[in-house]
Amino acid sequence: MSTLRVAASAAFISLAALSAAGAQEIAGRYQVQGENANGSGYSGTAEISGTAGGRCAIRWALVNTPPSQGFCMRQGDVLAVAYQLGNSAGLVVYRLGDNGVLDGTWTITGTEGVGKERLTPIR
Template sequence: MLRRAFRAPAAAAAILFALPAATAPAQEIGGVYAVKGTNFDGTTYRGKATISLTDSTNCRIVWETGGATSVGICMRNLDAFSAAYALGHSFGLVVYHIQPDGSLEGVWSTADQSGAGTETLTPQAAQR
């Protein structure tokens, strides 16, 4: 019985040490994106998002949509990309799935509100 008790923590430690290696770098995700989304009530919005890398896996994101600016932190893990954001006194979360063409398709929500919206970020060509 004592041998089994030591195996589980060793297996858990092995998994924890392997997690950082499974995280894909954010380097491929930085840049400017066109934003197209839907609000909780189905109305649509458009704008721009800028993703700036802060290290190999983490980043900052700024959305400019509908005359408002929201800021957040973000992180990539394999084909998932998530961001937590602040808009005025509200906080929210968006979870995207990275598409083969580099676009990000996601769903978002705001704390203490019912429902979810959708959002697609499409990478924009670099300005020369």
């Protein structure tokens, strides 16, 4: 097989994978597992709703944390979320995986560093 044909096949497979991730519906309930910037962990649930036109809303119910909510926007396999927790504003950027899992990195005003968060669909 020629090098050009191999490259074209690889490009097609990559585009197909991106299209599949982009076509996944993200509305629904998720199990949350996260890590704060200081290394401590947290857990709970989240619900994403209203995903028409790439826009959505998200609500978190985390153990030992006041409820929080935010608004989001999806572009392809990236979901950006602006949220409020108490008097602080935050930002999360998630990447959508093939299995519907959202892996994110977040920050919030008044803290140093970034945290990590994984949203796993509850089916």
